[in-house]
Amino acid sequence: MGNYLTAGFFMAAGIFMIAVILIKNYTFMTKYGPGAGFVPFVIAVCIIILSIVICVNTAHGSYDNDKDKLPDRAGAKRVLYLLLFCALAALALHWLGMAATIFLLYLFIVRFICEKSWISSLKAALVAAVVFYLLFAIGFSVKFPKGIFGF
Numbered sequence: 616m617g618n619y620l621t622a623g624f625f626m627a628a629g630i631f632m633i634a635v636i637l638i639k640n641y642t643f644m645t646k647y648g649p650g651a652g653f654v655p656f657v658i659a660v661c662i663i664i665l666s667i668v669i670c671v672n673t674a675h676g677s678y679d680n681d682k683d684k685l686p687d688r689a690g691a692k693r694v695l696y697l698l699l700f701c702a703l704a705a706l707a708l709h710w711l712g713m714a715a716t717i718f719l720l721y722l723f724i725v726r727f728i729c730e731k732s733w734i735s736s737l738k739a740a741l742v743a744a745v746v747f748y749l750l751f752a753i754g755f756s757v758k759f760p761k762g763i764f765g766f
Contacts, residue, residue, distance in 0.1 A: 618669055618670070618672075618673040619670060619673060621666075621669065622666040622667070622669040622670045622673070623666070625662050625663075625665070625666040625669075626662075626663055626666040626667070628662060629659040629660070629661075629662035629663035629666065630659075630663065632655055632656075632658070632659035632662070633656060633659045633660075636652045636655055636656050636659070639652075641655070641656075643656060693727075693728045696723075696724075696727050696728050697724065697728055700720055700723045700724055700727075700728075701720070704716050704717075704719065704720040707719070708760055708762075709760045709762065710762055710763065711762040711763065711764070712759070712760050712761045712762020712763070712764055712765070713747075713748075713752070713759035713760055713761075713762070714744050714747070714748045714752070714759075714764075715744075715762055715764050716762075717740075717743060717744045717747050717748075718740045718741065718743070718744035719740070720740075721736075721739055721740035721743040721744065722736050722737065722739075722740035723736075725739045725740060
């Protein structure tokens with residue numbers, strides 16, 4: 616039953632995304648390439664398709680072995696940490712800037728969710744922030760919030 620509820624939730628979210636795209640009249644294509652509504656529309660369609668796959672697999676009994684398993688306390692704690700870190704990153708984005716926010720987000724995810732050492736977490740966060748900055752800010756010239764550090 617839980618799989619059907621989850622699939623229904625994601626299907627409703629996908630339909631809602633498509634409705635917002637259509638109501639706001641986001642363009643799917645421009646003369647230069649994909650418009651503002653193209654990627655969100657593709658993501659919404661993928662969410663809907665995956666929710667249908669969950670329903671079909673559940674109906675065929677593919678998840679019967681996992682039916683009575685609940686996440687343990689540590690798993691629930693990791694999910695809550697992830698939600699907390701993402702919410703804090705969203706709140707800090709304009710103040711800290713994109714690169715610093717990505718660094719801190721990766722740092723805390725690797726340290727507290729993946730449970731790696733502080734040294735490993737710092738290395739992973741630094742690599743992620745540098746790659747993200749070089750790829751998007753330098754490579755694709757995406758304008759991100761600069762924050763108090765100026766990058």
